[in-house]
Amino acid sequence: MPMPLFLKNLLLALLLLAGVLLGLLVAGSALALWAFGEAMCGNEVMAEYPSPGNQHRVVVFQRDCGATTGFSTQASLLDADEALGNEGGNLFVSDTNHGAAPAVSVVWMGERALVLRHHAAARVFKSVPKRDGVRISYEADAGFSGPGEAPERRP
Numbered sequence: 411m412p413m414p415l416f417l418k419n420l421l422l423a424l425l426l427l428a429g430v431l432l433g434l435l436v437a438g439s440a441l442a443l444w445a446f447g448e449a450m451c452g453n454e455v456m457a458e459y460p461s462p463g464n465q466h467r468v469v470v471f472q473r474d475c476g477a478t479t480g481f482s483t484q485a486s487l488l489d490a491d492e493a494l495g496n497e498g499g500n501l502f503v504s505d506t507n508h509g510a511a512p513a514v515s516v517v518w519m520g521e522r523a524l525v526l527r528h529h530a531a532a533r534v535f536k537s538v539p540k541r542d543g544v545r546i547s548y549e550a551d552a553g554f555s556g557p558g559e560a561p562e563r564r565p
Contacts (some may be wrong), residue, residue: 452473453469453471454497465490466490466544468526469486469494470516471499480505483504485499487500499536502537504533505535515527522544524545525546525549528550529554529556
C-alpha cells in the first residue's frame, strides 16, 4: 500500500529540519573551537623598536597557545600608538626550532625600511616583505644569539 502524500511531506519536512539542525550544530561547534583556541593564546612582549620618526614601531613578542603547541617568536608592525592585540604577528612568525634559535632583533634603516635579523636555525613560517608602506628585509645569521648583537641603527 502506498504511503499517503501528507506522510511523505511530513517525513520530508522532518528530514530537512534534521539536516538544518545538524548543519547548525557543526557550524556552531567549529565557531566555538576557533574562539576557544584564540582565547587560549597569549602574547608576551619581548622588545619594541620605534621607527626613527616615531610613526611606527615593531613589537617582537612570544606567542603561546597552550600546552599542545610550542612558543613562537613573532613580530608585528604597528602604528606608534596602536596596541598589540591577541593575534599572531603581521610581519614575522617563527618558532625556535626546539631552542636552537632564541631571538630576533630589528634595525630601522629609515622611516620606511627595516631589517629583521634572526638566527639561521629558526623555522620561519611568515616573513612579509612590505606592510603599510614599510619595506622589510630579513637576515638569517647562524651566529646571531640575541637583540644585544643587533647592529647600530643606520640612516
